[in-house]
Amino acid sequence: MIEKGKISALQMGILMYHAIIATGILFIPSTVYEAAKQDIWISPIWACPLGLLSVYIAYKLHTLYPNNTIIQYSEHILGTLLGKLLGFVLLLLLYTSASVMIWQYGEFVVSEFLPHTPKFVIIGMMVLLCAFAVHGGLEVIGRLAEMVVPIFFLLFFIIIILLLPDIEIKRMLPVMENGMMPSIKGSVTLYTWFAQFGIIYFFLPFLTNREKGMKSGMFSVLIVTFTLMLTNIIIILVFGNVTENFNAPLMSATRYISIAEFLSHLEALVMAIWLAGTFIKICVFYYAVVLGTAQWLNLSNYHSLVLPVGLLIGVFGMQAFLNSAEAAEHFRIVSQGFMDTLVYGVIIPMFLFFVAYIRKLRIFKQKGRRER
């Protein structure tokens, strides 16, 4: 097998948690607010089933082909030519997705923290760092994610507790003013994030305890939902109607903290959380892209591809969008239903699953006929 390292199911859950929440925690509140108004905290509940569905499909496909990733079993299911074609589309979407993430990282760091540093330095350093981690293999990324989790939760809860003096319950009221619809509309945007759980199909074959794969994946979805709900509640309680004016509300809310005029300017904490999370997120997608490319080309190992692929997604990430206005346009398009993460996270695996299922039925029928 191309990857010799193994991770535990728990580590995979943690990896997926970071891969979803890292960008979500900052950008979700303001994007969802547009549709859901003060009900943004209900939206994650509606989006959660999509995450569960994508984990379920990935796991079912995994039980059919236990030792293969999606690039390999798409060839088994559809035949070599169509399988390669589907794998190519999948890889293309993953490449662009990874490049958009890197762009987001670069743009955010430049606009919030290091305005005078050239962008290619920031992006280049991150890609280089991730290249080291990916070169180390899946085990390294899994352990890194495990290491980040306690710090992440500690800082997250510290921020939430410090924000408590600024909250006002009446900003959240009236709950469900216009019925359920606004929060359901808001949840459409969240599908972008929850559909990314589909990427789990690259990690399931490398688990030590495979039977727990689905359980920890589902658990990860639920924890993500819970974290998003908590973030959204806090943001709406602190900011109320002005939430949509901020690009990254959690960041701005943390700037707000000032306790006894001594404990202030804590946005460095958010940045620490966010950098650690984004590092894991980029690593996860970078690893998926590298592994997928190596398997698509039938290579014997993926280590030689780490740096070239890093160069490629770094270059695409630099130029993904020219400015934030274009990016906002992209995310507006993406949030209107037919998004790239939905295609590679849910639609392609679902299609493969149905084809595999039908083929299996036919094989059973043929066997039955022969026995008669």
Place this chain on the structure above:
Amino acid sequence: MKGIYILSITAVVLLIFIYQWPKIESTKVKEKVAFATITIIGWVASIIYIVFPYSTSPAKIVDFILIKLKNIILALFS
């Protein structure tokens, strides 16, 4: 200014080659071809972006295709 960028990206690509090429076993031709192809694609893409900084990106192309697909699917069902 563009010349400096082109020179530096070429230096980066050369460094990648110097670092990685000896590490690939000499019997594995496919690995070498894949490595060289992807690196050269990255290099060409970066040169294109340096010379024409306003050219389109994969993310925007994917957006465009997805919107077209969405319109086709919507037209089928309406």
